[in-house]
Amino acid sequence: MCGIVGYIGTDHAKEKIIDGLKRLEYRGYDSAGIALPINGSIEIRKAVGEIKNLESKISEAEFDSSVGIGHTRWATHGKPTEANAHPHGNMEQNIAIVHNGIIENYQEIREWLATEYGIKFKSETDSEVIAHLIGLYYDGDLLAAVNKAVAEMKGAYAVAAIAAEEPDKIVAVRKDAPLVAGIGKGFNFIASDIPAVLKYVQDVYLIENNETVVLTKDNIVIYDENGNTVKRDVYPVEWKADAADKADYDHFMLKEIHEQPKVIRETLMNRLNEDGSIRLDDISMTKEDIENFNKIYIVACGTAYHAGLVGKMVIERMAKIPVEIDVASEFRYRDTFIDDNTLFIAISQSGETLDTLEALRDAKSRGARILSVVNAVGSSIARESDDVFYTLAGPEIAVASTKAYTTQLICMYLIGLYMGSTRGTMDKEYYDRVLDELKALPGKVEKILYSEEKIKDMAKRYHFNDHVFFIGRGLDSGVSYEGSLKLKEISYIHSFAIAAGELKHGTIALMDSETLVVALATQDILYDKMVSNIEEIRARDAHVIGLAKEGRTEVEKVSNEAIYIPECIDEVAPVLAVIPLQIFAYYVALERGCSIDKPKNLAKSVTVE
Numbered sequence: 001m002c003g004i005v006g007y008i009g010t011d012h013a014k015e016k017i018i019d020g021l022k023r024l025e026y027r028g029y030d031s032a033g034i035a036l037p038i039n040g041s042i043e044i045r046k047a048v049g050e051i052k053n054l055e056s057k058i059s060e061a062e063f064d065s066s067v068g069i070g071h072t073r074w075a076t077h078g079k080p081t082e083a084n085a086h087p088h089g090n091m092e093q094n095i096a097i098v099h100n101g102i103i104e105n106y107q108e109i110r111e112w113l114a115t116e117y118g119i120k121f122k123s124e125t126d127s128e129v130i131a132h133l134i135g136l137y138y139d140g141d142l143l144a145a146v147n148k149a150v151a152e153m154k155g156a157y158a159v160a161a162i163a164a165e166e167p168d169k170i171v172a173v174r175k176d177a178p179l180v181a182g183i184g185k186g187f188n189f190i191a192s193d194i195p196a197v198l199k200y201v202q203d204v205y206l207i208e209n210n211e212t213v214v215l216t217k218d219n220i221v222i223y224d225e226n227g228n229t230v231k232r233d234v235y236p237v238e239w240k241a242d243a244a245d246k247a248d249y250d251h252f253m254l255k256e257i258h259e260q261p262k263v264i265r266e267t268l269m270n271r272l273n274e275d276g277s278i279r280l281d282d283i284s285m286t287k288e289d290i291e292n293f294n295k296i297y298i299v300a301c302g303t304a305y306h307a308g309l310v311g312k313m314v315i316e317r318m319a320k321i322p323v324e325i326d327v328a329s330e331f332r333y334r335d336t337f338i339d340d341n342t343l344f345i346a347i348s349q350s351g352e353t354l355d356t357l358e359a360l361r362d363a364k365s366r367g368a369r370i371l372s373v374v375n376a377v378g379s380s381i382a383r384e385s386d387d388v389f390y391t392l393a394g395p396e397i398a399v400a401s402t403k404a405y406t407t408q409l410i411c412m413y414l415i416g417l418y419m420g421s422t423r424g425t426m427d428k429e430y431y432d433r434v435l436d437e438l439k440a441l442p443g444k445v446e447k448i449l450y451s452e453e454k455i456k457d458m459a460k461r462y463h464f465n466d467h468v469f470f471i472g473r474g475l476d477s478g479v480s481y482e483g484s485l486k487l488k489e490i491s492y493i494h495s496f497a498i499a500a501g502e503l504k505h506g507t508i509a510l511m512d513s514e515t516l517v518v519a520l521a522t523q524d525i526l527y528d529k530m531v532s533n534i535e536e537i538r539a540r541d542a543h544v545i546g547l548a549k550e551g552r553t554e555v556e557k558v559s560n561e562a563i564y565i566p567e568c569i570d571e572v573a574p575v576l577a578v579i580p581l582q583i584f585a586y587y588v589a590l591e592r593g594c595s596i597d598k599p600k601n602l603a604k605s606v607t608v609e
């Protein structure tokens with residue numbers, strides 16, 4: 001949830017680190033800091049709030065070095081104050097560290113360090129103990145001291161450390177939190193995420209769990225937990241450097257909304273052979289495995305969970321297997337019925353969401369086969385899965401997920417199609433029809449994007465509403481949850497999604513002239529029922545924005561406003577229906593002057609339970 005960047009080379013480290021931190025700000029942004037080794041000591045500067053606050057504190061010429069580490073934080077232990085911001089130093093101020101993750105036994109270590117060694121702590125964080133532990137074990141060899149410190153630590157961490165006496169190296173270590181080493185010429189980087197270094201390097205090493213890495217300006221050496229050097233293949237990053245830039249857009253969210261035609265096409269075409277069959281050269285699941293599955297669990301959090309809601313219905317319809325869907329934090333603590341014939345599908349953009357990862361581990365230990373749908377290559381969820389369907393969404397920087405969601409939906413269709421055709425539960429004609437409809441989606445999404453101005457005007461009219469409801473039936477009900485989440489997370493408007501048929505079992509009591517309802521009516525099979533639901537709401541004076549396929553004009557007659565999506569089969573409508581909802585959320589938030597890419601209290605990747 002926080003971001004790490006370290007640089008070692010011949011240039012001004014602080015400039016490289018600030019640039020990398022800005023690219024990671026989406027991961028956490030309540031405070032930030034930088035540590036540099038200067039004249040035999042470690043100098044640390046920190047600031048609360050956005051990176052620009054830190055920039056103003058590091059401008060003096062003396063604060064300079066060609067080596068350094070930096071951090072942008074999303075508070076877990078202790079408030080977002082300067083004292084709690086990273087980097088943390090030891091008492092002698094000759095060691096500094098930055099840390100992502102959680103040290104579970106930090107209280108124990110803290111007490112031990114305080115009682116045995118009289119160490120005084122400056123922060124309330126779990127992370128500070130790491131600096132003191134390394135300091136305690138340091139006798140001129142940073143690598144050895146980091147290894148000794150790590151042996152005391154329980155939890156999840158990516159740590160980067162520097163020592164004043166060894167300004168020619170950065171030592172970093174990983175356990176259950178992402179870490180990459182960026183390979184340059186005459187310089188190297190360490191970072192928690194690829195976008196931080198994309199401007200400077202095209203090749204990285206993905207650091208594995210329990211590995212330590214030592215970076216000098218000309219070398220990167222990786223060690224396993226027994227201290228043996230590890231030969232790691234170079235991972236060429238296919239993302240373009242500008243993929244992590246805003247280009248001409250005002251916000252990453254808007255840019256990412258507009259990237260959807262491209263990333264949907266890429267995610268789909270990457271998996272299609274010329275004859276329309278699904279390409280699975282990297283998937284080890286056999287025909288027999290698929291025939292033997294008797295149950296599927298889809299588990300995810302937030303937006304990824306909403307993709308799973310649609311995935312459940314699509315896979316059930318196509319492959320005729322019962323699919324259960326759950327949020328990861330609930331799945332882990334209830335009775336589930338997993339055996340060797342269970343398929344567990346984890347969906348995650350970051351591939352690092354801790355609840356999803358732990359649910360996966362639990363299902364795996366009980367015999368389930370693990371298939372994940374992940375965007376971040378080499379992430380923990382991807383690595384711990386038997387098979388991975390990558391969403392080729394590229395880096396998603398805005399905290400509110402958009403293009404990851406639509407590419408997750410594409411993977412759900414591909415999985416449904418593949419399982420349905422393998423199990424013989426869908427005929428060729430239906431398979432071909434769905435495939436044709438999927439291939440037509442990028443063009444149809446583009447068409448919806450042309451109506452951006454209309455939705456922007458709508459946002460101007462409705463951004464005052466304090467309560468917004470999203471309703472739908474069938475596949476639309478899954479999309480209404482996503483529309484509602486988008487709106488609340490970036491505009492801070494209270495919004496609520498509910499299956500349209502449930503409305504009259506209680507929630508309709510809230511409908512009055514102050515209420516806005518966004519009613520999704522894209523499912524032909526449920527269209528008439530939705531029209532009746534809208535009429536019931538209008539009878540209570542609530543305002544309704546109806547969303548339907550082109551030509552379904554009844555919706556316009558019963559609603560105050562209508563948004564149309566291009567004609568399509570019901571199955572693929574979620575990919576189209578969500579686009580106006582994303583645009584609506586964006587412009588409502590803009591009208592309300594909200595911090596769109598970095599909403600308050602949120603972080604891009606939730607690596608705590």
Ligand code: F6R
Pocket residue numbers: 301302303304305347348349350351352353356399400401402485489604605606
């Ligand atoms: C909302 C959003 C979050 C994430 C959720 C899961 O816009 O982005 O709800 O979807 O935190 O994250 P991943 O997909 O990285 O597991």
